[in-house]
Amino acid sequence: xxxxxxxxxxxxxxxxxxxxxxxxxxxxxxxxxxxxxxxxxxxxxxxxxxxxxxxxxxxxxxxxxxxxxxxxxxxxxxxxxxxxxxxxxxxxxxxxxxxxxxxxxxxxxxxxxxxxxxxxxxxxxxxxxxxxxxxxxxxxxxxxxxxxxxxxxxxxxxxxxxxxxxxxxxxxxxxxxxxxxxxxxxxxxxxxxxxxxxxxxxxxxxxxxxxxxxxxxxxxxxxxxxxxxxxxxxxxxxxxxxxxxxxxxxxxxxxxxxxxxxxxxxxxxxxxxxxxxxxxxxxxxxxxxxxxxxxxxxxxxxxxxxxxxxxxxxxxxxxxxxxxxxxxxxxxxxxxxxxxx
Amino acid sequence: xxxxxxxxxxxxxxxxxxxxxxxxxxxxxxxxxxxxxxxxxxxxxxxxxxxxxxxxxxxxxxxxxxxxxxxxxxxxxxxxxxxxxxxxxxxxxxxxxxxxxxxxxxxxxxxxxxxxxxxxxxxxxxxxxxxxxxxxxxxxxxxxxxxxxxxxxxxxxxxxxxxxxxxxxxxxxxxxxxxxxxxxxxxxxxxxxxxxxxxxxxxxxxxxxxxxxxxxxxxxxxxxxxxxxxxxxxxxxxxxxxxxxxxxxxxxxxxxxxxxxxxxxxxxxxxxxxxxxxxxxxxxxxxxxxxxxxxxxxxxxxxxxxxxxxxxxxxxxxxxxxxxxxxxxxxxxxxxxxxxxxxxxxxxxxxxxxxxxxxxxxxxxxxxxxxx
Ligand SMILES: Cc1cc2nc3c(=O)[nH]c(=O)nc-3n(C[C@H](O)[C@H](O)[C@H](O)COP(=O)(O)O)c2cc1C
Ligand code: SF4
Ligand code: SF4
Numbered sequence: 170x171x172x173x174x175x176x177x178x179x180x181x182x183x184x185x186x187x188x189x190x191x192x193x194x195x196x197x198x199x200x201x202x203x204x205x206x207x208x209x210x211x212x213x214x215x216x217x218x219x220x221x222x223x224x225x226x227x228x229x230x231x232x233x234x235x236x237x238x239x240x241x242x243x244x245x246x247x248x249x250x251x252x253x254x255x256x257x258x259x260x261x262x263x264x265x266x267x268x269x270x271x272x273x274x275x276x277x278x279x280x281x282x283x284x285x286x287x288x289x290x291x292x293x294x295x296x297x298x299x300x301x302x303x304x305x306x307x308x309x310x311x312x313x314x315x316x317x318x319x320x321x322x323x324x325x326x327x328x329x330x331x332x333x334x335x336x337x338x339x340x341x342x343x344x345x346x347x348x349x350x351x352x353x354x355x356x357x358x359x360x361x362x363x364x365x366x367x368x369x370x371x372x373x374x375x376x377x378x379x380x381x382x383x384x385x386x387x388x389x390x391x392x393x394x395x396x397x398x399x400x401x402x403x404x405x406x407x408x409x410x411x412x413x414x415x416x417x418x419x420x421x422x423x424x425x426x427x428x429x430x431x432x433x434x435x436x437x438x439x440x441x442x443x444x445x446x447x448x449x450x451x452x453x454x455x456x457x458x459x460x461x462x463x464x465x466x467x468x469x470x471x472x473x474x475x476x477x478x479x480x481x482x483x484x485x486x487x488x489x490x491x492x493x494x495x496x497x498x499x500x501x502x503x504x505x506x507x508x509x510x
Numbered sequence: 511x512x513x514x515x516x517x518x519x520x521x522x523x524x525x526x527x528x529x530x531x532x533x534x535x536x537x538x539x540x541x542x543x544x545x546x547x548x549x550x551x552x553x554x555x556x557x558x559x560x561x562x563x564x565x566x567x568x569x570x571x572x573x574x575x576x577x578x579x580x581x582x583x584x585x586x587x588x589x590x591x592x593x594x595x596x597x598x599x600x601x602x603x604x605x606x607x608x609x610x611x612x613x614x615x616x617x618x619x620x621x622x623x624x625x626x627x628x629x630x631x632x633x634x635x636x637x638x639x640x641x642x643x644x645x646x647x648x649x650x651x652x653x654x655x656x657x658x659x660x661x662x663x664x665x666x667x668x669x670x671x672x673x674x675x676x677x678x679x680x681x682x683x684x685x686x687x688x689x690x691x692x693x694x695x696x697x698x699x700x701x702x703x704x705x706x707x708x709x710x711x712x713x714x715x716x717x718x719x720x721x722x723x724x725x726x727x728x729x730x731x732x733x734x735x736x737x738x739x740x741x742x743x744x745x746x747x748x749x750x751x752x753x754x755x756x757x758x759x760x761x762x763x764x765x766x767x768x769x770x771x772x773x774x775x776x777x778x779x780x781x782x783x784x785x786x787x788x789x790x791x792x793x794x795x796x797x798x799x800x801x802x803x804x805x806x807x808x809x810x811x812x813x814x815x816x817x818x819x820x821x822x823x824x825x826x827x828x829x830x831x832x833x834x835x836x837x838x839x840x841x842x843x844x845x846x847x848x849x850x851x852x853x854x855x856x857x858x859x860x861x862x863x864x865x866x867x868x869x870x871x872x873x874x875x876x877x878x879x880x881x882x
Contacts, residue, residue, distance in 0.1 A: 172624075173664075184603070184626035187594045195595065255587035327611065458610075461559045465614070468558075468586065468621075487617055489558075490610035 170211045178211075179204045229259045230470060231279040234290040235267045235354075239386070239412065240442050241459045242290070245312060248463020249288060256471055258285070267354060269293035273301075280305060286470040291355075292318035308473035310466045322473065322485040324466040328358055331455050331491040332365030335409070335437060336377070338453075338493060340369050342500045344406035344435055346378035350394045350419075352411040353383035358439065362409075378405070386411060391418025395434070399426055407435040407499070413442035416452050416498070431500035441494060450497035457491050465489065513789060513800050515549075517743060517765050518666035518691035520602050520628055522549035525760060525800050526785050529694075529747050529768035530555050530606035530631060530670070533778070535582060537592040540603070543773075546781035550602040552768070555581040555633045556589055556622065557608045568774075569703045569714055574725075575771045576703050576718035581608055581633075586621060593625045602628040606670070612658035619659040619667070629665050632656065632690075635672035635697055652681060656688035668692035668745065673699055676732045682740040692743035694768060695736060696729050722771035725749045730762060734811060737763040752780075753787035760800060761807035822864040822879040823857070830855040830876050838868035838877060 176183045181200060188196050189204045196204075207213075232249050234242055246262070253260045261284060263275040272293060279287055284307065291313040294302075299319030311320035339347065347366070351357055359381045366379055384390035391410055395418075398404050410416045416438040423430045430436050430450055438445060438454035445452040465487050495501050513524045527550040528534055528543045535554040543551040561581045569576040584592070596603065605622035607630060609615035619630055634652075659667050667690045675681055676695040685693065698719025705712055726749025736744045746759035747768040756767045772780050797803045824846070831854050838855060839847040846861035847868060859882070869877045 182598055182603075182626055182628075183624075184594055184596060184598060187626060195597070251585070252587065255585055458559070464585075465558050465617070468617075487613045488611045489614060 170213045172213075175204065175207055175211070175213055178207050225283065226285055227283045228257060229261055229282070229284045230286045230288065230467075230474075231261045231263060231275070231282075231284045232288050232290070233263045233265050233272055233275050233279075233292070235265050237264065239440075241440060241457055244457075244459030245290060245463040248460035248465075249467045250463075251460075252464050252467035252471065258471075265293075267291075267293065269295060269298065273298045276302060276305075280307060286310070286474045288312060288466050288470060289318060289320060291315075292320070294318035308470055310470045312462060312466050322466075322469045324462060324469060324487045324489070326457055326462060327488050327490055328361035329364045331439070331457075331493075332358075332362040333368050334365075334491075334493045335439070335455055336362075336366050336369045337372075338495060339407050339409075339435070339437065339499060340373055340375060340377060342435070344377075344500070345375075346405040347380075347407045347409055348394075348398065348405040349379070349381040350384050350391065350408060350410045350415055351381055352386040352415075353390075354386060355411065357383075358411060380405075384415065386415060388414045388418035388421065391415030391420075392422040393418075395419045395422035395426070395428070399428070404428075404434055407437060410436070410438045411440065413438050413440050413445050413452070413454060416454070417444060417448060420448060420450075420452070420498075431498055435500045436498040445494075446496065453496045453499035453501065454494055455491045456494050458489050462489055513792060515766060515800050517550070517745070518629060518668060520550070520666065522602060522766060523600055524549045524785055524788065525764075525766040526756065526781065526788065527604075527745065527766050527768045528552060528773065528781065529770035530633065531770050531774075532579060533770075533773045536584065537595045540592075540596055542778045543781060544596070544599055544601040546778045547785040548601055548769075548781050549766070549785075550604055550628075552604040552606050552631050553582070553589070553593075555606040555608050556584075556586065556618065557581050558586065558614060558618065560585045560588075564715075569718060571703050572724075574701075574720060575722040575774065576701055576714060576720055577698070578714065578716055578718045586618075589622075590625050593627075604629045604631050604668075606631045606633055607659075608633045612655045615655055616658040616662040619662045623663040623665055627665060630659060630663065630667045631694060632659060632667065632669045633697070634669060635675050653684045653688045656685060656690050660689035666691040668694060668743075670697055670747070671695040672697045673728055673732060676736055679739045682736070682742075686740055686742055690742065692745055692765065693736065693740070694745040694747050695732050696725070696748045698748075699725055699728065721748065722775070723749050723751055726751070726755060730758060733759055733762045733764050734808060737805070737808060753784050753791055756784060756788055757791065757803070758807075760804050763805040763808055765804070820864075821882045822866075823859045823862045823882050824864070824866075824868055824877055825880045826855050826857060826876060827878055828876045830874070832874075835873070837871050837873065841867040841871050843867075 172183055172186050176186045186204055189201050193201055230253055236242055250260050265272040286308040288310045292311050292315050296317045299317060302319055309320040310322040311318055312324050314325050349362055366377055370377055384394050408419055416436055419436055428434055438452055441454045441456040445454050515522050515525050526548055528548045530552040532554055534540045534543055534551050540551050560583050563583050564578060567578045605627040607618040609618050656669060669685055669690050671693050673696045698721045700717050701720030703713040729748030733744055733746045743765040745766050745768060746764040750756050750767045750769055751772050759767045844861045844863055846858045848856055850856040866879055869879055
């Protein structure tokens with residue numbers, strides 16, 4: 170029995186049934202009585218009603234996140250907090266620092282604190298740890314693609330499509346060699362970038378040289394990367410950095426070494442930051458919908474916390490799409506570089 | 511007499527709906543649309559994120575309207591709360607949604623179904639902000655995206671099309687295969703209000719959606735063309751201003767029409783007025799139902815190639831000496847219009863090639879085209 174069937178039986182809309190439980194004063198008494206009679210007959214309690222009565226709910230959820238030092242993480246936190254706030258929940262925040270052991274311990278502590286649900290960002294849990302959590306019985310959502318961490322719900326960004334769009338654009342500008350500077354602390358996004366790159370090569374029937382190396386996700390990291398490429402005498406057409414700060418560092422290195430961007434070296438970043446549009450040349454980048462990612466994952470979590478049997482029936486996986494923001498650093502010369510289309 | 515229609519299996523009490531937009535941006539707005547007599551109300555577009563609003567965001571040019579608003583500024587949780595307070599009476603509630611991936615669209619579809627939507631309208635091509643070009647460029651993706659929504663819910667799904675999307679037969683075929691039940695068209699056109707040429711500045715800071723009476727011709731043609739391209743039901747949007755324009759769309763095959771700019775410019779009362787006037791008109795003209803009127807003007811349309819050239823020539827039906835006017839003379843590329851010795855307008859039949867422009871433009875209707 171679900172709310173739709175109740176509505177059908179009572180000959181009213183789903184919203185009316187909903188109103189009978191939430192705002193009975195707004196429903197005509199005879200309609201209300203009819204709906205209540207049917208819900209009683211079928212022994213039906215709507216979940217949003219039950220959720221307020223759930224015994225033992227602490228109205229808290231936990232957010233396990235590697236750090237707070239990037240725009241991406243900050244925006245995820247903000248997104249999660251927004252939805253939790255809308256629901257009247259408090260978020261307990263645990264910084265895992267990219268350590269599987271720490272993450273595992275936090276999970277056990279959160280269980281003892283009786284949180285209603287948990288969101289794990291970029292989980293590093295191993296299958297054996299996940300197995301130990303089998304009996305946990307707390308809804309968990311994973312922001313990331315680790316399928317071994319035992320979360321039944323997942324939410325992540327489509328990096329491959331993002332890479333495809335960025336490289337398609339770069340390639341269209343005539344660039345033929347790309348170096349990726351990825352984050353030595355974060356995920357290695359090289360496989361996704363390579364997949365996107367292959368799609369572009371296939372489609373445009375053009376070969377693109379690609380190499381990747383790791384660096385610190387900071388301005389310093391970007392600075393050193395450019396210095397290294399210049400001193401090794403192997404400047405590519407484009408440098409793509411994983412983080413916006415790395416791109417800023419690359420910009421500074423170029424200035425110090427009298428390189429013109431984008432003339433001698435084109436530049437793009439795999440993540441956006443407000444500074445990217447402020448510096449000159451403004452940096453072309455991908456905007457990751459991180460706040461939306463936080464909101465989406467929190468919503469999956471609350472759907473589960475609030476109703477086990479409302480049967481949302483949708484896939485428990487949500488994929489979000491980054492957006493390409495074409496500015497100047499990639500070598501784009503059209504006048505309208507701040508309109509993203 | 512009843513003027514009910516069937517849209518995607520839903521019974522609508524009349525063919526007048528309100529389009530997605532800020533007039534249906536919360537419970538109060540939606541309630542006002544319902545109370546004014548709309549048969550179905552489409553919510554402002556709901557997405558996973560609440561969109562920020564810029565100010566100013568509405569621009570005007572004569573009676574043309576430009577907006578730079580992208581979807582709703584309310585969170586999904588707030589929508590849930592708002593929708594639960596509406597008294598729908600006998601109106602249908604359709605939730606407009608937008609998502610960038612198949613899983614996102616499926617999720618939102620399921621959510622709004624739970625919130626009590628009678629149907630879903632998926633927005634795929636607003637002219638403002640970044641669009642999902644992948645969806646529009648790759649016909650194969652559209653089937654996956656829309657199919658995800660159709661599979662996720664038990665309520666009917668329709669898709670709102672831009673002029674561009676509605677002009678592609680391939681795209682429409684893919685849409686049809688995805689299992690959606692209707693299309694609405696057209697969404698706002700991409701527009702700029704003008705340029706301040708003294709200061710070399712665009713009058714608007716970014717592209718806007720151009721709507722209102724001036725887009726009606728584009729929308730009328732799209733309604734007719736959609737009939738050619740797809741068996742899906744068509745709901746017309748774009749320049750529906752009053753009952754007569756609504757009838758135009760119905761006669762070109764629209765199942766129902768949507769009001770948008772009309773509400774912004776004349777208030778919610780315009781809904782009541784259009785519904786009432788439409789009913790009068792139908793009764794007065796002896797139509798027993800909306801269905802008997804639907805598509806009746808399509809018969810009068812034919813392919814350009816099938817129009818047999820007639821040998822016509824302009825002729826003056828009444829002496830005209832309005833030398834201050836001379837619009838007819840200015841309109842003639844053939845130099846066929848002249849003032850004769852008596853100082854009256856005359857046409858040289860040897861020069862006239864029957865283009866008809868002078869006839870269309872004469873403010874006093876003094877000219878006609880006649881068989882040679
Ligand atoms: C201010 C404004 C906001 C709009 N917001 C939306 C929206 O959120 N979602 C949508 O699908 N269409 C939106 N539209 C487009 C309208 O629904 C409608 O398709 C368009 O205005 C054309 O109809 P009209 O010429 O009667 O105005 C908006 C239009 C205006 C003027
Ligand atoms: S119908 Fe055309 S060509 Fe003939 S007189 Fe008028 S404007 Fe000239
Ligand atoms: S346009 Fe009509 S009114 Fe004007 S000069 Fe010609 S015939 Fe006379």
